[in-house]
Amino acid sequence: MGKFFKLLGLAVVVALAIALAVIAGDYGPWYFAWLVGTTMIVLIAVAGAVLYDTQEPNSNGKV
């Protein structure tokens, strides 16, 4: 049951995100670009950190 509600909650978040994207895309394309771009910038930084951790065992202490 817990998983169902979790799924339902996530589905609501996705629906809201799509609605926001449609509205922002129509009326505020620059705002939409900021939302998408900022998310991408944060995720790329996060990916860089995770990549660092995977490289670390073979880096021989080099940074």
Next chain:
Amino acid sequence: MPLIDPSVVDLSRAQFALTALYHFLFVPLTLGMTFLLAAMETVYVITGKEIYKEMTHFWAKLFGINFAIGVATGLTMEFEFGTNWSMYSHFVGDVFGTPLAIEGLMAFFMESTFIGLMFFGWNRLSKPGHLAVTYLTALGSNLSALWILIANGFMQNPQGAAFDPVTMRMQFNSFLNLVFAPDAQAKFVHTSIAGFVAGALFVMGVSSFYILRGVHKEFAARSFRMAALFGIVSSMAVVTLGDALGRLDYLVQPTKIAAIEGLWQDSNANSSAAAAPWLLFALPNDDAQTNVAEIGIPYVLTPLITHSENTVIPGLLTLEQQAGPRIDSGIIAINALQQYGQTHDAAALATFEQHEQDMGYGFLAQEFAPNQDLTQITPANHDAIIAQTEKATIPNVFVTFWAFRIMMYLGFYFVVLFAFAAYYSLRNELETHPLVLKAALFSIPLPILACEFGWITAEAGRQPWSVYGWLPTFQAASSHPVGYMVFSLVGFALLYSCFIAAELYLMFKFGRLGPQHHDEHDVGGAAAPMFATGAADKAWQ
């Protein structure tokens, strides 16, 4: 005796410029570092590795110093609109007050509340709960900037309001048009992402200091990696968004874009429009209305500004001449408005409505009319007044040209610096390239400087208007005694200099100390697994 003392206007401008420039020393770091903190904490929540929590803690401490002083310096400007710019507040207060009030609510309710939770909620909130708070802090900081830039967007290209001759001020007719005005949108995106660049270079520069010294290496290398990748995408975005903002300015603020490009003659004056050069260097002379010297690259200007091959860009001299008929029309509008204000005569109202779109140019001519009274313009002095007003319709070209050039050259430098930084970080070769580390360290202030020059470009380029095309800056100020203005200007300069000194002292102190509790063996350095299990707190799952 003139109603408006030009020296009071100049002092009011100097005071606002001073307080805004001081305030904007702190804003870009706040905008950028909040999202970097959110990224670091995201890695902590995903991997459970304590080093990322330590990173979030340490950088949040430096962010906190910057935020506290930044808020203090920002407060005065909200009051300056009322004290020093009372005519402006009367004229557009109905419109301008709304985004300003929402900004106040955003800053003091959303942003400050979540910052409190972010700093003091580590042991009180679950991991995802605290992460959500950090993201909401980042969102709150940037939304505060959004509402200020919506207000500024209205000053650059008024949307969502119309002048009411009964109340003698501009009144709302569409909140949505105000919020979704292209200028407001473009300014917000460009400014916010420029803040990301400032935050990224700050983290990268301080991390370089540790790597060069050989201390906190695991901590610094991770911080450097995240900041470099955060910065490379942000710096490229700032350049492309800046280009798009320039195209928008070309459409709605032709005098600003001509001043930015040092373009006195039309772009097809010396050759075809397509071959017009983009000036790398020039020495504009505002008095002689020409460039004393210039070095340009042919065939770049027209596609860069107009995004087409042959569209002619009007030069400043042409734009001055085009303003002439609007000034005449504006004088008729102001005289009709004054008559309507006294008699409520329908014919006067009809005349005003016919010339309403040029009203701002009439206000502009008041500065040069005898006793600042448009009714005293006679056929004998008419041409001289129109000629003076025409010259006043363009901004200071030298300041606008060079403010833009410095900002833009720095923007491209950041792209190059972040590219090298990201490349060597991804290859774990930072220590063998100390030049990149030193460049990052000494470049820490440069993005903030670029933001300052960007602001100067936007505001100096908007002159002589306070609200573009509607209200000249000359008409917007309050009528204080000169002594009062000098006293408050000196007071602000001294007080804000103390704030800067305090910020620098605290930043250097805590920056040099570094992450005090960091110990590579404890926090999962080389030996730590990518996804910590046993020691990491997984209770939130």
